[in-house]
Amino acid sequence: DTVVYVDAGEIDVVYNVTTEVKVPEGLMEEDLARPVIVISDFETGRAEYEIYTFNRQVVTVPIGDEEQGGRESGVDRIAKDEIEREIRSIARGHVEVELHDSNTAVVWVEENDISTVIGKGGSRISDVEDRLGISIDVRTLADRTSTNGRGSQTGQTQTQAQTQPSGSTRTGGIAVAPEITDRHVVIPIEGHAGDTVEVRADSEYLFTATVSRGGEVQVSRGSAIAEELEGAIDNGRTVTVTPS
Known part of the structure; x- marks a missing residue:
């Protein structure tokens, strides 16, 4: 399909819209392949956005913005938000998330929430990792303070x-x-x-x-x-x- 945006009577931008089964941009694991709507610039063919389901939600992710000044990419922001949402649904206390890259993250929780978040034999955090396709390291907020700078x-x-x-x-x-x-x-x-x-x-x-x-x-x-x-x-x- 082709989408044409018109502004003040002038053609502003034209996009091609296609659907592919692929691993979304920014994700690495092959088992994360899914139907992805790719929105590309009509003239250059460069992908501008991807639309797909991530952790049971439909998300629209800008492509290529991770190259702009080292800022978080669209998929990184979404992944961080989803990790925080998942952990907050388990933990009772404060939660902080630090994304190392699109495939690994550190979650900081209260000490009395550690066993709850990890689960017996690591089962609960493994379920979260499997849903998100991200490896998650669980630590205490106190540990974050005590190891800062060391x-x-x-x-x-x-x-x-x-x-x-x-x-x-x-x-x-x-x-x-x-x-x-x-x-x-x-x-x-x-x-x-x-x-x-x-x-x-x-x-x-x-x-x-x-x-x-x-x-x-x-x-x-x-x-x-x-x-x-x-x-x-x-x-x-x-x-x-x-x-x-």
Whole structure:
């Protein structure tokens, strides 16, 4: 179809309107393909807008505005709004959303909302991720404040910089073998997705974290927590995790 806009008796702009089954502009996952109405400039053939359903809503998304001065693209704004709407329907307290790109985001919630938002075994946040096609990292608002300027925990892991009285040495726990990458210290904890665990070195308390749905805790290198954990690893101390 062709749409002609007329302003004051003059042709202002002419659009071509076509329908395609495709992954909308700005999204990456192939399983997000859907019917998309593409509105293109008649003269240049350049796509200007896309219209499609996103999380049960019909949205109109400008194409190409992500290149203008680093501003959020249309799909980023919509994704951020939809994530916030989904999480607010679950959490009781304050919610903040930080979109890293069109496929990953961080959600900050009150500490007492963490388990509710994540769900048993990470099931609830996984449902939200599947509906939106976006990987979501859930953290506490307190953690956002405490890690500001020191690096942050990533990879769908919410880490609390908590401390216990000096000398606290709860015994037991599951021995783990942390892996140090360029950006993170990764602690694998299979079978405990969504659980809150205490991380210790030779039974000395280090911090508390919520295990990601991928079955691991990731701590960004450069943060105070990561430095303490790396020091324990370098000194040959046994790192253990204990479900709370």
